[in-house]
Amino acid sequence: MTMLEVSGLRSGYGRIPILAGVDFKVEAGGFVGILGHNGMGKTTLLRTLMGYLPATGGHVKLKGKDITKASPYVRARAGIGFVPQGREIFPALSVLENLRMGCLLAKTNEKQTIEQVLEEFPRLKRLLDRNGGALSGGEQQLLALARCLCGDPKLILLDEPTEGIQPSIIEEMIETLLNLRQSRDLTMVLVEQKLNFIAALSQRILIIQKGRITREVPPEAIADPSMLEEFVGIEA
């Protein structure tokens, strides 16, 4: 089954176009990485998929249903989870309250949902009373992911989760996400510029250049600098 189908998607800020016709598909259960330099439209793509930026052309379909014009909360209710760049933790809410916000779309009751998610993110257990704003970048990133999972999304959009995060937490995140792929029925679209992170998680890697998906590379290619240069024009 196709989880997400994006065809000819265009969008931008005001009159400045950023996405110039993006096409790709994600199968249910797939982990797709989108790799690109700064300014190629990675974040714009996710913000358009989430509905924050209006699409100026093309279509977005979730499980066959057209959601191109839907507002963000409608998409969230339809099963898209979003872990934004910069994490966007509610700074004056406690960690527990951040998780409770994540539970608004949960199908099971709040207490149960949070307990289950905390099993997957044990590091958050001792932080529950702290304000979200007082956490380190890495802890916030884990919290953003945990908060997203509380709503039991079918598709997760993950925007540069490694930005400004200490390496130990990056390892932990890779491990957690790989476990989640096993234990939950998850589909993921990951946007990144860190090669090892994207290679460790993705089954397919798409290259975005100047607002278009230009090609697909096998994850193995990321490990080989010469191949990568040929494929992407990125120096590893």
Add this chain to the structure above:
Amino acid sequence: MDLIGLVSFNVLVGIGTLVLITVGLGVIYGMMKIINLAHGEFMMLGAYTTVISVTNGINIWLAMLVIAPLVVGIVGLIVERLLIRFLYGRMIDTMLATWGLSLALIGLMTTIFGNDVRGVPAPVGGFSIGNFGASGYGIVILIVAALTLVGLFCMLRYTRYGLIVRATMQNANMASALGVAPSRIYMSTFALGAALAGLAGGVLAPISGVSPVMGAAFIAKAFITVLGGGAAIITGTGLASMIFGFINEIVSFKSTPVLGEVALLAAAIVMIRILPQGITGRFFKRSI
């Protein structure tokens, strides 16, 4: 001794009055960053609702504590749908729009009821502190003000709706990614603020002359108390009301009520010079 008792009582009532007239404006400004210049007229509508209900034989407690907030809350809901929701994020435009609305409401009420001053008798009599007589209705004001603050605090702190409201205040985009429809939250918040203004108008109706232009007497004080309080709605409103209410009553007692108001405004100017973000912009930042 009796005199100190009387003055203390009056100070408390002054603070309670300030809390009542401020809290509705504070909810709307604090949560939505909208300056509702029709706040005074919402209070006026609450006062009229009370007067009309009582004239038609409805119990005064029911009229001012239930009917007034309900009616004005519904008015707020309609205003939000027809006017405010098109202007989110445009502070100057909302100020102009709500100012226009206030003029329209004054005109409308003058057309319907004329510009004569009405009133309702206070439902409780006076009592004495030593040799001095004090207004028993002051106790009512104090209780209502305290219950309003405590009720709002509990709602924001302990209910799911309160959690959603606080999250939406902090980051509406992120809240919508978690399934919240921000427009619904804004709509209900505006209605809540309007209802609180209606409650204030209803409760103050027995001690102030009810006329179409009565709102003008409240809006300036309410506005500077909100600014003085800063971002945290409950703590800010409470603390700023205490400071300004205290200064107002003490100076009024030593000189005249007019000088009391002057002192309140002067204190506000000094405080906003020192604390431009309000009290809770500097202290008690994590409070609600």
